[in-house]
Amino acid sequence: MTSTTYSLPKSLALPSRQPVLSPTTWGILISACFLILALVPICSILVPESSPLHLSAYALTLVGKIMCYAIGALALDLVWGYCGILSLGHSLFFALGGYMMGMYLMRSIGLDGVYHSPLPDFMVFLDWKSLPWYWHGTDHFLYAAVLVILVPGLLAWLFGFFAFRSRVKGVYLSIITQALTFACMLLFYRNETGFGGNNGFTDFKRILGFPIAATGTRTGLFLLTFIVLIGSFVACRYIVTSKFGRVVMAVRDTESRLMFLGYNPLGYKLFVWTFSAVLCGIAGALYVPQVGIINPSEMSPGNSIEMAICVAVGGRGTLFGPILGAFIVNGAKSYLTATLSDYWLFFLGGMFIVVPLWLPNGVVGVLQRLLGKR
């Protein structure tokens, strides 16, 4: 008896797992982390304000804010760039995460509000006598943190389940997510919803006992956001390089062929979608204490679309691109709205038109071409 061992021709063998990041990238990433983690606290706290190396509170907040948007854009890229689902509802998940964190921040104001009442100010203003049920327990940070993950995740899962099950996709799905966002925005604008209506939450005093406006707290939040950004980048890389990620990409390319091969795309889509929503929620939760306000305008459909343009500008399906795009778009936004506010919308609209027409792979695509040619 001889046993024959088959060696498959190379083209038929399963490809070996792609590395999450190349060794060079790992190196750059880790050294960048160390650099930022070391330099930012020094520049913001230790360096005196007069020095040109000082990092002002404004700059800290601005960059921190943009990093939150970058996490959101990264999350959107995961579903859009890799699964072909263009969500116009990510601002909803972002704002929901922000609202959950905002609930904790409102509760931790304690008796220091304008009315010195244990209830948040807007409830006193509306003459409410007690907290609505969904506010219970939000004074515990951990519970609020669980909510930050659960609420956007649950909503995304429910919505995704029904949408993907009936194979709603493409522009249909985009518009329905936008409609969902729009409807929720209207809901949050109402005072009766119990989230402060028009004004939302603001006037926070402290987070986990630290005064929220202090430089130390700001620096801490900045670093936390940075770590989350890097962490989610690596996590997204991990997903897209895995076997699971390859199926997800197959969903993007030809969903029907994948189904003929015996896969059910529902689970794949649902996981990526929900994961992306949770990431977005976390980004929102980091955003609120840094910016100091959350109101329903944060979930306006326009914000979702701005997130999408960040992804498109940076380069879809690259994960690094959206982060870059978030910095480009939001940097341009804070510069232009301050100097030429009338023309910011022209610029934004122009980007929407120019990028798909001439930069289909975004800035990263241009960079790759330049590097490749060299």
Added chain:
Amino acid sequence: MTRCTSPLPEGKMRHSYWVVLAIVFCIVSGESAALGLTPDDLKPLGEDDYEAKTQALDRIIASGDEVALRILEALNSENVVATEDDKVLIQDGNLLRDPITYATIAASDVQPITLNNTLRARVTGGLSGLRLQASDRAVRERAINTLLHEPNPSLKPLIEAARDKEDDPALKNRLDQLWALTALQDPDPAKRLEAVQLIGQRKDPQMRGLLLPLVAKNKDDTYAEVDPKVRAATDDALKAMAFEEWKTEMVGTLFAGLSLGSILLLAALGLAITYGLIGVINMAHGEFLMIGAYATYLVQEFFRRTSPGAFDWYPLAAVPVAFLAAALTGFILERLVLRFLYGRPLETLLSTFGVSLVLIQIVRILFGAQNVQVSNPSWMSGGVAIMPNLILPFNRLVIMAFALAVVGIASLVLNRTRLGLYIRATTQNRRMAACSGIKTWQVDSYAFAFGAGIAGLGGRALSQIGNVGPDLGQSYIIDSFMAVVLGGVGQLAGTIVGAMGLGIVSKVIEPFWGAVLAKIAVLVLIVLFIQKRPRGLFALKGRSIEV
């Protein structure tokens, strides 16, 4: 009864009429002499005792003659004064006149008579009561309407007198009801019964408050109304009213739904055509609505400046202008941007969103961020009352008719013209159409311009009922897309049913849950609906699996 029917204005003719009337009264009834007012009757008006004033006023109203009308009119316009010895006079410009003889009287140191709100209401009520017998039909009608709104039992004699004399059937009918309102407390059960039945015929839910006391129970568990027949009639009348109210509500909701639906339809029609054809969701579609509305505004301003005489007809002139403005913008957009993005629907979505931002900002810079005023021409203002409590405004009716006409024209274009044939062919199978010699890229351009033009027409219609501002289009784009999803892509009939259905469902839910929750509920319904019919109500049948 002789009645002066000269078309003279009310003020001039009233005098002669009342003289005739007074004479007739004197001859026929002989009551006037007995009731004729004396200066003593008027005297309490000048005093401070409000109780006495009330009684004096009641006497004046009850006398029902020309003097009474004169005094009440003067009281109503606050032209009654009193001298120091409480002699009541009427101030007529610079002259003072005796209220009874109407002769000029010289007096000094006169003080205006003060009335409180109760008395003032009594004066207006009495005035209406007296005017019930005026010769001018319009005056009588107004008096009846005033009294129907505020029924006043103390005017019963006047109403009865007027009811006997009225010969216009329409007014007679309403006078009957007016009488019924005052006769509810009549001691004679037969009269009460008649009154209740008359009120029941009116079916006006506002009158319910008058009937409810009749079926209410006293504390000792007896009915306030002793006669069971009257009670039964009251019950019937109340039931009829409740039914009428329900009917009014239903018709009102249906109308509001159809009205919203027709607007959605105008917005969704173009979207359905372009989406069906090119598979492109045009986020700038709402901005075509806005362009149509602003084109209407420009036409309106043009008419106002150059030919105010023809101003009433500007809405008609605006129709082609709005269509061409939006169609041209659409054509340029298709040629310059969308053309290069075919086959990449998600990017098209983003690009068109960018276009919409740019268009909004251009309009904001040209016209300002504030809303502009587009006014209704005279023939569009007002409405038709189809039920006592339901008035359908003309502008909404016109829009519904307009939407119907646009749908008709669109279906003619799609089904009867060569372009329509090409559009339908390309929608069904682009490659096959190209194989049979259709220049599909040209069809795309024209169809896109056509869809945009229809949206422009929608904007023209919208400008008549809503605010015209740079953000106009944003609020309709999502809803109109929902209509397309509901109806099925590229299907005229589907879009009509989708838009109307969406409009009616929203308006049916709204009274229960409010506008915001209604929107959410509709969204949830659509998501659930898609579970069953992923391709809409009217899906094209085909064998392709990918959309």
